[in-house]
Amino acid sequence: xxxxxxxxRSTKPQRELSPEExxxxxxxxxxxxxxxxxxxxxxxxxxxxxxxxYASSPSSASSQSHQPGAPPGRRLSKISTLVLxxxxxxxxxxxxxxxxxxxxEVSVGMGVNTGPVPRLLLAGxxxxxxxxxxxxxxxxxxxxxxSSSSSSSSSSSAAAKCPLLSPGPMEASxxxxxxxxxxxxxxxxxxxxxxxxxxxxxPAPAPRFPK
DNA sequence: TAGGCCATCTGGTCCT
DNA sequence: AGGACCAGATGGCCTA
Numbered sequence: 001x002x003x004x005x006x007x008x009r010s011t012k013p014q015r016e017l018s019p020e021e022x023x024x025x026x027x028x029x030x031x032x033x034x035x036x037x038x039x040x041x042x043x044x045x046x047x048x049x050x051x052x053x054y055a056s057s058p059s060s061a062s063s064q065s066h067q068p069g070a071p072p073g074r075r076l077s078k079i080s081t082l083v084l085x086x087x088x089x090x091x092x093x094x095x096x097x098x099x100x101x102x103x104x105e106v107s108v109g110m111g112v113n114t115g116p117v118p119r120l121l122l123a124g125x126x127x128x129x130x131x132x133x134x135x136x137x138x139x140x141x142x143x144x145x146x147s148s149s150s151s152s153s154s155s156s157s158a159a160a161k162c163p164l165l166s167p168g169p170m171e172a173s174x175x176x177x178x179x180x181x182x183x184x185x186x187x188x189x190x191x192x193x194x195x196x197x198x199x200x201x202x203p204a205p206a207p208r209f210p211k
Numbered sequence: 212t213a214g215g216c217c218a219t220c221t222g223g224t225c226c227t
Numbered sequence: 228a229g230g231a232c233c234a235g236a237t238g239g240c241c242t243a
Contacts (some may be wrong), residue, residue: 037219
């Protein structure tokens with residue numbers, strides 16, 4: 001496995017441990033980390049279950065692609081699950097905004113004071129949802145609808161096709177990642193392989209661990 | 212066989 | 228001090 005990398009050394013003064021103690025400690029730490037990752041995977045599976053069309057199929061299909069438009073039959077990868085979930089959240093946000101807007105129009109048209117959003121909006125009847133946890137969305141429709149909902153007034157740039165691109169005002173505030181079409185036209189695709197868009201730039205994270 | 216995805220190990224840092 | 232969190236490295240499995 002990995003030893004200490006060159007130039008690295010523990011900053012903690014270590015109490016002398018016998019090899020057995022070190023081994024036991026290492027086992028303990030590894031076990032905790034395994035458990036942590038397993039919990040993370042459980043949460044990821046719960047998220048996958050929401051993406052019904054892709055969550056339950058075995059990996060037996062032979063010609064499945066990892067791309068968003070690929071037919072179902074394969075478990076969503078982690079990155080795909082996260083991107084889809086994000087898009088779905090954005091879509092719900094847009095739907096909510098649109099419904100509020102329509103409600104406002106109806107209220108004005110009827111000369112009724114506009115009150116809080118009716119419970120109707122929260123009690124079901126949501127578009128795209130047929131029951132608890134049951135989405136009627138396909139991965140492709142999610143991606144495309146999120147894109148269209150967020151870019152109804154955007155340009156026809158290639159970026160507009162990306163679910164993570166051209167976010168509207170609301171979505172922009174939710175978009176931690178930024179994309180660029182840097183490079184030649186039809187340049188490098190996003191390395192995530194999910195959105196099929198030009199390269200995206202991870203915002204430089206604040207150096208949490210100055211080294 | 213190359214590439215994608217994943218689990219696991221490991222060391223460092225932060226938090227309680 | 229111990230646990231949680233994070234990121235890098237590694238190796239296995241699977242698919243195109």
